Amino acid sequence: MTGAPSPDRRRFLTAGAAVLGAAASAQLWLPSVARAAESPLPEGVFSLGIASGDPLPDGIVLWTRLAPDPLHGGGMPDEIVPVEWEIAEDERLRKVVRRGTAYARPEYGHSVHVDVRGLHPGRSYWYRFRSGGRISPTGRTRTAPHPHARGGSLRVALASCQNWQHGYFTPYADMLAQDPDVVLFVGDYIYESTPSSAGPRRHEGTGEPYTLVQYRNRYAQYRSDPDLAAMHANAPWVVTFDDHEVDNDWAGEIPQDPDKQSHDAFVARLTAAFQAYYEHMPVRATAIPDGPHIQMYRRLEFGRLVRLNVLDTRQFRSDQVTSQAAAEDPALTMLGAEQKQWLLDGLHGSPARWNLIASQIMMAETDILPGDGKLWYYDAWDGYQVERNALLDGFASVRNPVVLSGDRHLTMISDLKKDFADPSSDVVGAEFVGTSISSNGDQDQAAFHAQWDPLKADNPHWKVIDAHRGYHLFDIRRDGIDARVRAVDTVVAPHATASTLATLRVETDEPGVQVV
Numbered sequence: 425m426t427g428a429p430s431p432d433r434r435r436f437l438t439a440g441a442a443v444l445g446a447a448a449s450a451q452l453w454l455p456s457v458a459r460a461a462e463s464p465l466p467e468g469v470f471s472l473g474i475a476s477g478d479p480l481p482d483g484i485v486l487w488t489r490l491a492p493d494p495l496h497g498g499g500m501p502d503e504i505v506p507v508e509w510e511i512a513e514d515e516r517l518r519k520v521v522r523r524g525t526a527y528a529r530p531e532y533g534h535s536v537h538v539d540v541r542g543l544h545p546g547r548s549y550w551y552r553f554r555s556g557g558r559i560s561p562t563g564r565t566r567t568a569p570h571p572h573a574r575g576g577s578l579r580v581a582l583a584s585c586q587n588w589q590h591g592y593f594t595p596y597a598d599m600l601a602q603d604p605d606v607v608l609f610v611g612d613y614i615y616e617s618t619p620s621s622a623g624p625r626r627h628e629g630t631g632e633p634y635t636l637v638q639y640r641n642r643y644a645q646y647r648s649d650p651d652l653a654a655m656h657a658n659a660p661w662v663v664t665f666d667d668h669e670v671d672n673d674w675a676g677e678i679p680q681d682p683d684k685q686s687h688d689a690f691v692a693r694l695t696a697a698f699q700a701y702y703e704h705m706p707v708r709a710t711a712i713p714d715g716p717h718i719q720m721y722r723r724l725e726f727g728r729l730v731r732l733n734v735l736d737t738r739q740f741r742s743d744q745v746t747s748q749a750a751a752e753d754p755a756l757t758m759l760g761a762e763q764k765q766w767l768l769d770g771l772h773g774s775p776a777r778w779n780l781i782a783s784q785i786m787m788a789e790t791d792i793l794p795g796d797g798k799l800w801y802y803d804a805w806d807g808y809q810v811e812r813n814a815l816l817d818g819f820a821s822v823r824n825p826v827v828l829s830g831d832r833h834l835t836m837i838s839d840l841k842k843d844f845a846d847p848s849s850d851v852v853g854a855e856f857v858g859t860s861i862s863s864n865g866d867q868d869q870a871a872f873h874a875q876w877d878p879l880k881a882d883n884p885h886w887k888v889i890d891a892h893r894g895y896h897l898f899d900i901r902r903d904g905i906d907a908r909v910r911a912v913d914t915v916v917a918p919h920a921t922a923s924t925l926a927t928l929r930v931e932t933d934e935p936g937v938q939v940v
């Protein structure tokens with residue numbers, strides 16, 4: 425959203441620029457006495473890049489992590505290192521509006537999270553870091569619109585599932601060109617799988633990560649993808665994790681394979697995985713982990729246009745069931761009682777035109793049994809029928825609920841029905857499952873359609889299903905959401921061509937989604 429500064433504000437900036445302009449050159453960042461005491465750091469200390477996230481109307485989180493030897497623990501001395509930061513209203517960093525010094529601590533992998541406040545709503549800012557005589561690249565970010573802003577538009581990119589070994593993260597090059605206001609990443613930022621030579625790229629290390637250093641190395645490798653790094657440097661991200669940031673299909677404190685990982689060992693693994701997640705993501709201090717727990721569900725507001733509810737569908741869920749009958753057990757929970765109440769309160773009390781729900785896993789039904797009867801995936805919302813159905817029932821009294829999901833490694837765009845067991849029941853919302861950045865690689869499209877097209881009759885709520893790699897792009901305005909499925913022709917090569925595979929529209933106050 426674009427908001428021009430007020431005339432008063434503009435005057436202040438012009439006056440301030442003359443003073444701050446001189447100070448913006450790198451040599452003048454610190455008084456010379458302080459600089460003399462500063463230990464020099466090696467080249468490549470900013471090799472993990474820079475990022476920003478969780479925009480507020482007056483604030484943004486700026487992120488970096490000092491790591492001159494990123495794939496081997498980071499390579500920093502075991503001491504606290506000062507990191508200067510500055511944020512400006514112009515690309516050349518002449519109109520600096522805030523600056524300060526953060527401290528990169530060894531116990532957080534020398535990551536830096538600066539929670540900048542005092543910014544203006546709905547505008548772009550540029551920022552950079554400086555430490556040990558080294559200067560980071562300059563990043564661009566954007567604050568959220570004014571809390572009372574009702575109009576304008578918000579461009580959101582929905583991404584998930586970037587498996588390093590399955591391909592290059594080429595969709596981000598196209599995403600960058602589309603210039604979203606915010607990137608929403610709904611999980612599988614890394615994969616914990618062992619290194620394999622079967623794909624175009626190979627994981628670092630010798631096995632799955634279990635320790636903090638191993639997870640750090642895995643994140644560092646992922647951040648070396650140039651398209652991912654550029655997207656982080658050019659727009660704020662809102663992130664949440666799914667399963668692969670820890671272990672495939674984990675639930676609460678239960679690993680995928682309890683016979684191979686004891687409870688204590690898995691709690692230690694969760695602790696390491698969450699710590700590394702915090703260290704590498706542009707999130708606020710509220711997400712500093714407390715042992716094996718991390719606070720990730722949260723709300724972000726984009727004026728009166730959009731309320732974004734970011735869910736955590738892993739930490740509080742019941743273990744996955746293994747049968748159709750068990751999926752209908754009312755004792756099962758996906759969100760846990762506290763998060764569920766938080767979500768319902770946030771949906772029903774929302775002042776926003778659009779109520780987005782970032783759910784890692786798919787909410788609409790996937791019936792994979794052709795003909796009579798149903799067969800569900802138990803890791804998705806289908807495996808938690810009673811809680812999912814109650815939520816959908818409540819959507820009828822929520823204004824414009826739209827669910828944004830990942831996990832499936834397919835594009836699946838659906839109407840959300842009040843009751844999927846009753847074909848005549850009302851449509852209460854829409855869901856976009858945003859394929860994957862690279863996971864599953866370049867899929868055989870003919871094989872996909874041969875497998876999935878026969879299931880369309882069993883899933884009449886599906887509007888688009890597709891197996892290309894890419895992401896979804898949403899232009900959100902008061903009167904509707906225009907959505908595009910952006911796909912790349914390949915992820916097995918470092919460069920790709922992107923195109924729009926499908927265009928869809930969600931009309932305000934008309935539940936459901938239409939192919940345009």
Ligand SMILES: [Fe+2]
Pocket residue numbers: 585586611612668831832833863
């Ligand atoms: Fe995934």
